[in-house]
Amino acid sequence: MGLTMFDKIWRDHLVFESSGKPALIYIDLHLVHEVTSPQAFEGLRLQNRKVRRPELTISTVDHNIPTDDTRNDEIKDVIARQQVETLRKNCKDFGVTLYDIDSNAQGIVHVIGPEQGYTQPGMTIVCGDSHTSTHGAFGSLAFGIGTSEVEHVLATQTLRQNKPKTMQIDFVGELPLGVTAKDMILSTIGKIGTAGGTGYVIEYTGNAIRSLSMEGRMTICNMSIEAGARAGMIAPDDTTFKWMKGRKFVPSGESYEDSIKKWREYQSDKDAIFDTKIEINCSELEPYVSWGTNPGQVSKITDSIPYPETFEDPVDQESANRAMDYMGLKPGTNIEDIKIDRAFIGSCTNARLEDLRSAAEIVKGKKISSTVRAQVMPGSTLTKILAEKEGLDSIFIDAGFEWRNSGCSMCLGMNPDILIPGERCASTSNRNFEGRQGKGGRTHLVSPTMAAAAAIAGNFVDVRNWK
Amino acid sequence: MEKFIKHEGIVAPLDRANVDTDQIIPKQFLKRIERTGFGEFAFFDWRYLEDGILNPDFILNDTKYKKASILVSGRNFGSGSSREHAPWALYEMGFKVIIAPSFADIFRNNCMQNGLLTIVLDDEIVDLIMANSTKSIYKLTIDLQKQTIKDSEKFSTTFEIDSFRKECLIEGLDDIDLSFRMEEEISNFESLRAPRW
Numbered sequence: 001m002g003l004t005m006f007d008k009i010w011r012d013h014l015v016f017e018s019s020g021k022p023a024l025i026y027i028d029l030h031l032v033h034e035v036t037s038p039q040a041f042e043g044l045r046l047q048n049r050k051v052r053r054p055e056l057t058i059s060t061v062d063h064n065i066p067t068d069d070t071r072n073d074e075i076k077d078v079i080a081r082q083q084v085e086t087l088r089k090n091c092k093d094f095g096v097t098l099y100d101i102d103s104n105a106q107g108i109v110h111v112i113g114p115e116q117g118y119t120q121p122g123m124t125i126v127c128g129d130s131h132t133s134t135h136g137a138f139g140s141l142a143f144g145i146g147t148s149e150v151e152h153v154l155a156t157q158t159l160r161q162n163k164p165k166t167m168q169i170d171f172v173g174e175l176p177l178g179v180t181a182k183d184m185i186l187s188t189i190g191k192i193g194t195a196g197g198t199g200y201v202i203e204y205t206g207n208a209i210r211s212l213s214m215e216g217r218m219t220i221c222n223m224s225i226e227a228g229a230r231a232g233m234i235a236p237d238d239t240t241f242k243w244m245k246g247r248k249f250v251p252s253g254e255s256y257e258d259s260i261k262k263w264r265e266y267q268s269d270k271d272a273i274f275d276t277k278i279e280i281n282c283s284e285l286e287p288y289v290s291w292g293t294n295p296g297q298v299s300k301i302t303d304s305i306p307y308p309e310t311f312e313d314p315v316d317q318e319s320a321n322r323a324m325d326y327m328g329l330k331p332g333t334n335i336e337d338i339k340i341d342r343a344f345i346g347s348c349t350n351a352r353l354e355d356l357r358s359a360a361e362i363v364k365g366k367k368i369s370s371t372v373r374a375q376v377m378p379g380s381t382l383t384k385i386l387a388e389k390e391g392l393d394s395i396f397i398d399a400g401f402e403w404r405n406s407g408c409s410m411c412l413g414m415n416p417d418i419l420i421p422g423e424r425c426a427s428t429s430n431r432n433f434e435g436r437q438g439k440g441g442r443t444h445l446v447s448p449t450m451a452a453a454a455a456i457a458g459n460f461v462d463v464r465n466w467k
Numbered sequence: 468m469e470k471f472i473k474h475e476g477i478v479a480p481l482d483r484a485n486v487d488t489d490q491i492i493p494k495q496f497l498k499r500i501e502r503t504g505f506g507e508f509a510f511f512d513w514r515y516l517e518d519g520i521l522n523p524d525f526i527l528n529d530t531k532y533k534k535a536s537i538l539v540s541g542r543n544f545g546s547g548s549s550r551e552h553a554p555w556a557l558y559e560m561g562f563k564v565i566i567a568p569s570f571a572d573i574f575r576n577n578c579m580q581n582g583l584l585t586i587v588l589d590d591e592i593v594d595l596i597m598a599n600s601t602k603s604i605y606k607l608t609i610d611l612q613k614q615t616i617k618d619s620e621k622f623s624t625t626f627e628i629d630s631f632r633k634e635c636l637i638e639g640l641d642d643i644d645l646s647f648r649m650e651e652e653i654s655n656f657e658s659l660r661a662p663r664w
Contacts, residue, residue: 077498129549149580439512
């Protein structure tokens with residue numbers, strides 16, 4: 001019987017295994033940020049332990065740093081400042097590379113890993129952040145861990161894990177024009193639910209996946225956790241290798257060619273067996289908009305808010321009722337009739353160069369609605385610089401958008417960028433939980449083009465008809 | 468980590484599905500650099516009104532659950548972010564056990580690292596515990612060694628747990644200490660691999 005890509009990576013990282021116990025697996029890359037690491041470093045200090053492989057540990061500040069131009073000053077929020085300063089001290093004391101606020105390589109941890117070329121096929125990658133699944137787009141096994149596990153990896157460069165099950169999500173058919181990777185993953189979560197992937201590692205396959213850019217693949221893998229799966233992955237191919245070529249930490253010249261040979265081995269064998277298989281027909285997909293308070297509560301743009309009684313499961317009915325109450329929405333309302341107050345283009349899901357280009361294409365030569373406040377937070381400082389070289393900043397600014405600095409920002413609202421109670425936001429981020437973007441804030445998850453179009457129109461519109 | 472062998476306590480019902488980590492501990496409280504001080508902020512948006520007073524409509528504010536140490540909730544409990552602040556907050560709020568039909572993976576892992584026992588039971592049994600604890604003060608005794616849950620009357624059921632995790636909880640063992648015993652295996656593994664970058 002053949003092996004899945006996951007099986008191969010697992011096999012190649014197995015340090016120790018004995019029946020009935022979680023395996024000990026080796027970690028190739030550990031990404032660290034200010035929020036989930038202070039207690040882990042403190043744990044090392046208390047036990048007089050070192051970071052075992054500081055050179056495999058990369059750190060940045062992203063979660064609570066401001067995105068306005070005060071960011072190079074002292075952070076006003078005293079507790080946030082202390083957290084950032086603690087990371088600085090920890091990186092210095094333990095010899096870990098830190099991409100600080102003034103570095104061009106600073107940015108959202110899941111944007112800079114691939115951008116700098118740290119993320120490579122066949123690797124095991126962890127970070128104290130659930131969206132670590134993003135890196136699986138390169139054919140790596142990447143997943144989020146808690147702070148105790150962060151400490152474990154810092155101390156031992158390994159992790160204790162029970163072997164997860166495998167799920168194949170096969171995207172068949174062709175993706176219609178104007179429908180994006182974000183719509184593929186939102187529709188998938190809508191279909192399998194927010195716990196549909198619990199206990200699994202998902203491998204996404206199919207022609208529609210092969211046709212996607214790396215940015216699109218990252219968007220899909222990023223939201224695997226929203227379906228309950230700790231990791232999502234996509235087999236590397238020429239698109240992957242071409243995207244990686246020339247990036248700072250990717251091998252160059254002859255060793256790049258040698259690496260490609262090795263990376264190509266990370267494919268599921270033709271006769272590999274997955275524990276579960278799901279098929280999604282791409283030709284039926286449209287742009288999606290979430291209407292509820294979990295990422296499985298989504299509708300097509302041409303559809304309306306569902307009637308809770310149409311859900312079979314009473315738990316889903318109850319969740320839908322509760323969500324509509326929080327979101328201030330009524331069943332039967334057309335999605336296109338929902339007006340927005342804010343638009344947020346950013347986050348580890350959708351703030352890469354291609355995302356910004358696609359949104360700029362929509363807003364070019366237009367003005368945002370007078371009732372909307374719209375913001376762009378590029379995923380990294382380098383992304384921002386590259387976007388500015390292409391003149392994307394002027395397109396957004398001319399249209400009335402605020403062009404900000406990089407960070408997690410309004411995806412989770414740990415920094416000053418938050419919604420006020422009752423505000424409704426078209427957001428390119430990944431979670432629409434109650435209060436996620438600010439207490440009482442109402443989040444609708446959409447693609448960058450859908451968020452851009454909504455900012456202009458003042459309500460959700462079908463980007464497929466955009467002129 | 469504190470040892471977990473047997474626990475008797477009052478059950479508090481939180482009857483909703485998909486309780487996510489943003490609800491358990493909202494982001495504005497993730498800025499602390501300590502492992503403690505999160506308990507008073509658990510379920511903040513549900514638990515408190517605008518002016519900081521307790522929300523009388525939030526069930527966990529009911530005085531009969533003041534000393535509750537077992538939380539029972541709906542499916543997919545702990546979904547969302549990897550923040551370990553969520554189990555830290557629940558533990559500090561007084562919970563030693565959480566019962567639900569299912570849990571999110573990372574959350575469950577994080578609980579186990581902190582001596583907080585998560586128990587998966589069938590929907591019907593969860594519903595029964597939920598109903599009993601909603602009506603009046605309801606106590607359960609959880610025996611991890613025997614993997615049983617009982618009340619003072621007739622109710623009794625068993626639960627599954629990974630034998631390794633069970634041992635860690637009973638012994639109060641820390642994963643890192645255990646992994647340090649594997650130093651030789653880790654070094655051997657490293658020596659077999661070409662250095663990266």
